[in-house]
Amino acid sequence: MSSNKTLITLTLLFSLSIITGCSELRVLEPKGPVGEDQKELIIYSLWFMLGIVVVVFGLFGYMVFKYRDRPGRGNKDYEPEQDGNLKVEIIWTIIPLIIVTLLSIPTVDTLFDLEKPPQSANEEEPLVVYATSADWKWFFSYPEQGIETVNYLHIPTERPIEFRLSSADSMAALWIPALGGQKYNMAGMQTILYLQADEEGVYDGRNSNFNGEGFSLQTFQVHAEEDTAFKEWVNKIKNEKPELTQDQYNELLKPSIIGEMAFSNTHLEWVDHGTMMGSDYSIKRHQNAYEKKLHLKSLDKADAEEEGDADEAQ
């Protein structure tokens, strides 16, 4: 009976096949300094965890194999009345304490770092983007640029982004795994999340905090591009896109799935959901909209929009 051995072999084989199977894990291949800090912390902790696992599995395998009851074992190495040993018990209390200390220091350090914008090469002020969640879509407002996008955003590379997070209704969380960890969006309050992209590219972002029927489709894409390209994009939006009116905005707030949009002003002109005043803005207008279900069947937003339109027509 070598239950343990089979188990260990299985686990090892398993991890190997998985690690080789998916070469690129978003969290471990970050594209910016925030994600990089977090990845370093994760890898650092992984070494300790691996050490613990190896030691415990080793001891476990040894004990189970060596001390199994088998014919002819007799009473060799058998001490049924042994019930403790102060010295080893102290050792195995102190070692975990040391490990916890060694894990705590960089954790606390990183925690305080993450409260500040990452140090960028050109020492620029962070770009402020208000990210507002509303069931089940994202509004990104750029107050300095005077533009607003829905369900996608552009950011310049190598410049910290200061996301000011809030929600018009349910609690959500803004998560762009390739750039760094998440934070909650809550109605009536504002949380700040700093992220930065160092590499150009298109990254997946989403709401990661379950908030009802449309949760799975509350996603967006982040286009990270060089500063000049970003500025060009801003100008294009400013010149080509219509203004958002309050009526249209109120309509968009209604629980629904919608595609990408852009406007040459921001909704902050009439409401900031991140203040106590803004917390019941949406719910007052759409109190009864939650009675109706969306019947979402796939992650395809276009399908969901059609379904919504069909409902409308009835």
Added chain:
Amino acid sequence: MKLSEFFVTGEPLIYAGMVAIVLVTCAIVFLLTYFKRWGWLWREWLTTVDHKKIGIMYILSALAMLFRGGVDALMMRVQLAFPDLNFLNSQHYNEIFTTHGTVMIIFMAMPFLIGLMNIVVPLQIGARDFAFPYVNALSFWSFFFGALLFNISFVIGGSPDAGWTSYTPLAGAALSPGPGQNFYLLGLQLSGIGTLATGINLMVTILKMRAPGMKLFQMPIFTWSTLVTCFIIIFAFPILTVALALMTIDRIFGAQFFTLTGEGMPMLWANLFWMWGHPEVYIVILPAFGIFSEIIATFANKRLFGYKAMVWSMILIAGLSFLVWVHHFFTMGAGAFVNSVFSVSTMLIAVPTGVKIFNWLGTLYKSKIQFTTPMLWSLAFIPSFVIGGVTGVMLGMAAADYQFHNSYFLIAHFHYVLIAGTVFACFAGLEYWYPKMFGHKLNQKLGKLSFWLFVIGFHITFFPQYFLGLDGMPRRLFDTAPEWFTLNFISTIGAFGMGAGFALFVLNIYYSYKTSPREKTGDSWDGRTLEWATPTPIPHYNFATQPTVKELDAFHDMKKRGETTYDESKLKPIHMPNYSGQPFIMMGLLFFSSFALVFEWIILSAVFLVAVLVMMGIHSFDYDDGYHVEVEDIKRTERQLRGLNDEHTGS
């Protein structure tokens, strides 16, 4: 309200569920009538106050709930492996993960463990019943009806769909209209009464009713784990009660504690929920630790290593478990300082937990290990739980948790601790104490087969999920993107392995009932603690004479000294409580009251509530103080059970 709104309509899966419910109910009614068992059911089970029978009812209900939660799980896994089938739409999926989580924690894990505690703890401390047997029956029926209320939601009214955590504002009346969420609130509230009462009951039992001579630090480790758990229950459950009540008042009576309007504080719910919720996860793991400790010592044929350290680490874990709740929402933006404090307190829990792991290893050192099925579960627990524990520590590092939170990494963590910890312990404990409960062992061959299927299935299911999390797959997603297909598919295969393991486990119950040899002694495994000192089947009064305890591992010690728990010269009449139908009826009425409140039929609900109060009033004038088992009866029972020759036949 129209009938079509009352029953859930238009869903083939739910129609199938309804048909199944009707068929099963008809079959049960038919069998009971055909075999004329209605009276038996009432007299022997529905009215019982015997802790052993109540324990069995807890475990049967928990197994049924494990089945229900398991079916939920398999449906989710099918959807995630084959999203193109459109097996479940988003709304369905949300309902299913909500009921899965709630059922597994509240109606499966806790009752299963409480069932084992019910049966084993009084026996381990040499007591004849609980301190308050009547209250114990009340507790069981409160859990039973709470579970019933929660479970009927899927055919009547609609299931809750805001997650087992039911965060506001999502779970409030505005964003989740309809009765679904009310089922959650009242189902938990109703069963919570029972949990709290059991906590108090067991605590008093352990503190006041131990056999003469048994000091606190001579109690079996499972009893210790129960005592510590009771303290957690007593301090944590009132928080849940209040939180549920506030949300119920919000939803049904229009208050604004957790709403977006009227300056409500939705985040308060998250705090209250986890101030109960984190201790709750320790409520379901500490008894599991206790079970493993008993089993490992028994089948290593050795004393438990570091008994005192084991006890103190449980006490420390219990204390710390109240100081870490914020780790469930590090991402709420409380600031670096707050997160640092809770990070450190969270990781500190790993220290006493680690001490326990090493003590189990120490118990195996220089032992003689027998690989019985309960021992296999306990051994598999050690490495599996370590994986869950170390990833828990990684989650505790708040700065890294920003990346893990709400992802499949988290899902993998808590399934590694809850399944490898609690579920393995439930199986192990059931197989270990099974001969005490039913007079025969479970078949070892089938047991081992089901063990291997379940354990291997478990690792195949949940190990890949760590990687899905690291790749950014969030939890509670109803559909998967193509890049996550492979790992999800592997995970689903594993889930079916676990399902097969569970099916085999249940089959084994039937098979062993038919074929296992009946136990001849009460000491099925060469046990070390007092439950094995009783004959099998256990007489309803448990111990003819209470043993005097001088040592830890009391029965081990008694066997060495040639003592038993039957000393004819010391027999005295035994005082026992009478059975009563009141707990069943009272909780039944409370069930109807809660059901009416779910649909906001306030007056009807109040009527039933008044009926409950009247019954309480009546009971307070009840002077029934039980009966005595006479010495002659005890003699007859014990002689027969112990196979002693009876020189006074016919006297």
